[in-house]
Amino acid sequence: xxxxxxxxxxxxxxxxxxxxxxxxxxxxxxxxxxxxxxxxxxxxxxxxxxxxxxxxxxxxxxxxxxxxxxxxxxxxxxxxxxxxxxxxxxxxxxxxxxxxxxxxxxxxxxxxxxxxxxxxxxxxxxxxxxxxxxxxxxxxxxxxxxxxxxxxxxxxxxxxxxxxxxxxxxxxxxxxxxxxxxxxx
Amino acid sequence: xxxxxxxxxxxxxxxxxxxxxxxxxxxxxxxxxxxxxxxxxxxxxxxxxxxxxxxxxxxxxxxxxxxxxxxxxxxxxxxxxxxxxxxxxxxxxxxxxxxxxxxxxxxxxxxxxxxxxxxxxxxxxxxxxxxxxxxxxxxxxxxxxxxxxxxxxxxxxxxxxxxxxxxxxxxxxxxxxxxxxxxxxxxxxxxxxxxxxxxxxxxxxxxxxxxxxxxxxxxxxxxxxxxxxxxxxxxxxxxxxxxxxxxxxxxxxx
Numbered sequence: 001x002x003x004x005x006x007x008x009x010x011x012x013x014x015x016x017x018x019x020x021x022x023x024x025x026x027x028x029x030x031x032x033x034x035x036x037x038x039x040x041x042x043x044x045x046x047x048x049x050x051x052x053x054x055x056x057x058x059x060x061x062x063x064x065x066x067x068x069x070x071x072x073x074x075x076x077x078x079x080x081x082x083x084x085x086x087x088x089x090x091x092x093x094x095x096x097x098x099x100x101x102x103x104x105x106x107x108x109x110x111x112x113x114x115x116x117x118x119x120x121x122x123x124x125x126x127x128x129x130x131x132x133x134x135x136x137x138x139x140x141x142x143x144x145x146x147x148x149x150x151x152x153x154x155x156x157x158x159x160x161x162x163x164x165x166x167x168x169x170x171x172x173x174x175x176x177x178x179x180x181x182x183x184x185x
Numbered sequence: 186x187x188x189x190x191x192x193x194x195x196x197x198x199x200x201x202x203x204x205x206x207x208x209x210x211x212x213x214x215x216x217x218x219x220x221x222x223x224x225x226x227x228x229x230x231x232x233x234x235x236x237x238x239x240x241x242x243x244x245x246x247x248x249x250x251x252x253x254x255x256x257x258x259x260x261x262x263x264x265x266x267x268x269x270x271x272x273x274x275x276x277x278x279x280x281x282x283x284x285x286x287x288x289x290x291x292x293x294x295x296x297x298x299x300x301x302x303x304x305x306x307x308x309x310x311x312x313x314x315x316x317x318x319x320x321x322x323x324x325x326x327x328x329x330x331x332x333x334x335x336x337x338x339x340x341x342x343x344x345x346x347x348x349x350x351x352x353x354x355x356x357x358x359x360x361x362x363x364x365x366x367x368x369x370x371x372x373x374x375x376x377x378x379x380x381x382x383x384x385x386x387x388x389x390x391x392x393x394x395x396x397x398x399x400x401x402x403x404x405x406x407x408x409x410x411x412x413x414x415x416x417x418x419x420x421x422x423x424x425x426x427x428x429x430x431x432x433x434x435x436x437x438x439x
Contacts, residue, residue: 009254017246031250038254043325043332047339096236101243108241122197123234123241128204129197144193151196155233 115150
């Protein structure tokens with residue numbers, strides 16, 4: 001039992017943490033949610049008769065814990081990406097490749113909450129769209145449409161971030177250039 | 186399947202290729218093979234998704250998290266041992282002394298000449314007292330009665346449904362579900378004071394007759410093997426409350 005638990009932690013604590021982080025947006029909350037999920041498994045996991053569903057059970061439990069904690073403590077702000085949608089260029093693969101993991105994760109946490117769960121689970125690649133539907137207790141069709149809209153939002157957010165980063169680099173280069181001119185002048 | 190539907194399905198295709206065997210996905214992939222525009226769209230989609238997957242997997246997980254989770258489980262102490270060693274040794278000596286006295290003075294202990302009464306409930310009571318004396322493992326150690334009741338339900342073990350024991354719930358410390366004589370028994374343990382622990386055994390009476398059980402609305406208070414006990418029946422269940430330590434009386438807690 002002890003070994004089984006340790007092996008389970010080894011296999012899933014990272015994707016669970018990343019999923020928790022995308023939901024809660026805070027490292028400490030994500031760690032708490034992950035711990036709480038494994039605590040539930042330790043105390044109630046034996047209720048699960050079909051052990052092949054452990055992975056889905058863990059993600060479902062974490063999601064429920066998140067929803068429960070949010071109901072208890074706070075409401076997370078709603079980001080209106082739609083307002084700037086028309087101004088944003090589409091993200092290019094090369095553009096995303098240049099970004100660091102932290103920025104991509106940050107963009108993911110800014111996607112509307114209703115799309116964020118399916119989207120993060122999709123990018124973690126541990127669950128199929130059918131398993132995501134089970135884990136989040138949503139119809140398959142809803143998962144599909146939320147993935148589609150969520151991807152759209154995320155790409156716009158990434159494009160906006162990439163644009164801001166580029167502007168910063170250009171502005172820094174301009175400053176350096178200006179300083180050099182002044183110094184020589 | 187039309188192109189728009191295929192796009193919706195293909196949008197769920199994980200870049201690691203694990204969805205290749207999904208029947209709907211196969212159908213959509215087949216459509217993409219014969220539709221250049223869809224094929225280009227899917228290729229580009231996969232390219233972007235693949236980069237994002239890579240970036241998400243780079244998200245740092247706190248180094249100490251794994252250790253904390255594993256350490257946390259140890260603190261939960263499921264199946265934690267509940268066996269005070271001195272008490273166990275004392276109980277063993279006591280049982281040996283009583284057994285010897287039964288052999289020498291059988292009439293003083295029981296008219297039937299047997300230390301363990303063979304009569305239904307008395308046998309149950311005697312064996313549960315021995316069970317307490319010999320030490321046992323708790324299945325779950327928590328004060329959360331909801332969690333403890335869930336444990337009983339999972340194990341098809343009877344729930345505590347006694348007005349007499351209701352106020353003990355606030356002192357709950359753990360539980361165990363087991364079988365006696367093939368019948369499910371629930372055991373709830375209460376820490377009523379720093380060094381005072383009580384054990385409440387519950388058995389469903391619908392499944393069996395228990396000779397020797399007190400009548401309805403009667404509580405039988407008796408000391409068995411130096412342990413104070415109280416027995417009663419309520420709502421179709423037999424209840425047996427046993428003090429963990431000699432000298433502690435159960436009556437004030439009922």
